[in-house]
Amino acid sequence: MPDDRIRNKQYQLHEVTLKNRQNLEVNGVLNVESFDAHEFVLQTHYGFLAIRGENLHIKTLNLEGGFVAIEGLIYDMGYFDEGVSPGEKAKGFFSKLFK
Template sequence: MIDQGKSKRQEIKMLNRKLLEISGVLNVESFDSEEFLLETECGFLTIRGSNLHIKNLNLEQGLVAIEGLVNDLTYLDAHAPGKSSGFFGKLFK
């Protein structure tokens, strides 16, 4: 669970759509070569692409590096208006 008393901070760096470095990662929920689901300080984040794989993982420091072709970065917000069937809605049908 994200601690609301703590200041949320996250940095995302991408180099040529082939290397993605993310800080503020709390957990890697799931991943395969086409999609990652990360729990971050700022909410759940999906990364979609092709040939994706973890280059570096350090959850103690909250750092993840992903290599491959990145096509999409999306934050999943269950409380956003007009988004009743997001990722979790599809997951728990």
């Protein structure tokens, strides 16, 4: 059964398209919370989306249309809820990965 947060937001378009692990397009973006060459944090209708990689940069940004395009080598992506900071989520993910 779908989560209530997702069921209540089905009318909102949210799409993530990754091409060749180097070109990422995201629809349904409300805000760019933070970014640098190694990590982007985007606020979407479905929670925060963290994108990690190398040499990341914004190719296209249109917050009025809810669209962001990012170029660079993508290592991983993941969603987290508002109650969890991106640093805490990344720390938990990477600590499990490298045990």
